[in-house]
Amino acid sequence: MLVKQLTAEHFRNLQTLCLQPCEGCNVIVGQNAQGKTNILEAIWLFTGSKSFRGAKDRELVELDRPEALLSMDFTAAGREQKAELHIDKGRSFTLNGIRLASPAKMAGHFCGIVFSPVHLQLVKDGPEARRRFLDAAYCQHRPGYVTVLGTYLRLLQQRNALLKDARFHRDLEGLLDVFSEKLAAAGAQVWAARQAYVRSLTPVAAEIYGGISAEKEKMTLQYRSSVALPPQEEQWQACFLQALADNREQDLACGSTGVGPHRDDLEIQIDAMPARTYASQGQQRSAVLALKLAEASLLQQTTKEKPVALLDDVMSELDPARQEYILNHILDWQVFITCCDPGPLLRMKSGQQFRIRQGRLLRE
Numbered sequence: 219m220l221v222k223q224l225t226a227e228h229f230r231n232l233q234t235l236c237l238q239p240c241e242g243c244n245v246i247v248g249q250n251a252q253g254k255t256n257i258l259e260a261i262w263l264f265t266g267s268k269s270f271r272g273a274k275d276r277e278l279v280e281l282d283r284p285e286a287l288l289s290m291d292f293t294a295a296g297r298e299q300k301a302e303l304h305i306d307k308g309r310s311f312t313l314n315g316i317r318l319a320s321p322a323k324m325a326g327h328f329c330g331i332v333f334s335p336v337h338l339q340l341v342k343d344g345p346e347a348r349r350r351f352l353d354a355a356y357c358q359h360r361p362g363y364v365t366v367l368g369t370y371l372r373l374l375q376q377r378n379a380l381l382k383d384a385r386f387h388r389d390l391e392g393l394l395d396v397f398s399e400k401l402a403a404a405g406a407q408v409w410a411a412r413q414a415y416v417r418s419l420t421p422v423a424a425e426i427y428g429g430i431s432a433e434k435e436k437m438t439l440q441y442r443s444s445v446a447l448p449p450q451e452e453q454w455q456a457c458f459l460q461a462l463a464d465n466r467e468q469d470l471a472c473g474s475t476g477v478g479p480h481r482d483d484l485e486i487q488i489d490a491m492p493a494r495t496y497a498s499q500g501q502q503r504s505a506v507l508a509l510k511l512a513e514a515s516l517l518q519q520t521t522k523e524k525p526v527a528l529l530d531d532v533m534s535e536l537d538p539a540r541q542e543y544i545l546n547h548i549l550d551w552q553v554f555i556t557c558c559d560p561g562p563l564l565r566m567k568s569g570q571q572f573r574i575r576q577g578r579l580l581r582e
């Protein structure tokens with residue numbers, strides 16, 4: 219996967235921009251609020267996902283302009299390709315001259331991973347951010363998982379609605395059994411997917427974290443299910459069904475389902491202590507980076523393509539040794555790194571620096 223050229227018109231503060239990156243490390247340097255993250259966001263959108271900053275499509279268009287246009291020449295699947303993204307109230311793609319039915323259809327044609335300071339929530343926040351990470355990463359790994367997860371979440375919503383109604387209409391409780399059965403079947407599939415992904419992710423992330431910390435610290439991952447699951451996967455559905463039955467009165471009282479994959483967590487520990495409460499800023503940042511780079515590494519195994527790495531403001535809070543490891547570890551991928559201070563990057567053996575001011579790019 220290689221970005222050859224990116225052009226932007228009226229995308230946020232990038233009125234007209236043309237970036238021709240190198241195949242290795244591309245560093246985008248500039249003061250605050252000049253447009254560095256906007257460039258990474260523009261590249262990220264070609265994965266077919268929404269903005270990693272949670273922005274609405276309309277917010278991506280330059281203020282007082284009706285529309286924005288992004289265009290990218292890239293190499294993937296061994297050939298030169300061209301994608302165009304038109305943004306107004308929504309997003310629409312053209313890939314190699316053919317209009318795509320929805321942005322999601324871009325998935326798989328261009329792939330990348332992004333680290334941005336918002337992703338520190340992966341370690342700092344509650345379990346929801348970690349479940350979302352696992353689910354999104356596994357969707358890129360096995361696109362069919364979108365359907366499995368969608369089915370589970372729909373059934374969960376329906377069961378919760380039913381729990382609320384059943385408080386007043388006890389005759390609905392028979393229907394609750396039907397939904398519990400269906401939810402247990404879908405939930406077992408979600409567990410199978412997530413646990414398989416965590417099994418693959420754990421050694422890779424641990425190795426990367428070991429490298430970042432010069433083997434001084436150890437990171438471990440553990441999938442923590444809200445239902446005690448035996449090792450035998452074929453028993454998970456029955457276990458879930460039993461847990462739903464055991465929690466039935468409580469669920470009816472709360473009007474929501476208290477156990478299941480939607481209540482699970484991915485526990486991240488550093489030196490056997492929970493990273494959320496014990497780890498330092500630099501350790502938390504390193505842990506998120508290790509997870510993201512491990513995600514990229516697994517993605518590469520599946521797609522046989524090196525994903526593009528987009529690292530927004532990754533260097534701050536890291537000591538020089540950690541910075542150096544990151545630069546060296548990912549050097550054989552195409553990487554885009556933003557920073558205000560180019561100092562740490564001067565050790566970089568090869569690569570390209572770009573300077574940005576008020577949305578305009580000056581090649582160094």
Ligand SMILES: Nc1ncnc2c1ncn2[C@@H]1O[C@H](COP(=O)(O)OP(=O)(O)OP(=O)(O)O)[C@@H](O)[C@H]1O
Binds near residue numbers: 230253278
């Ligand atoms: N829709 C928009 N129209 C015009 N300008 C916008 C729009 N959205 C964001 N901007 C502006 O783009 C500018 C650059 O944003 P960006 O997040 O890329 O900065 P940055 O260079 O990454 O800064 P920092 O180092 O602080 O992270 C900001 O000043 C912001 O106000």
Ligand SMILES: [Mg+2]
Binds near residue numbers: 254255256530531556
């Ligand atoms: Mg920024």
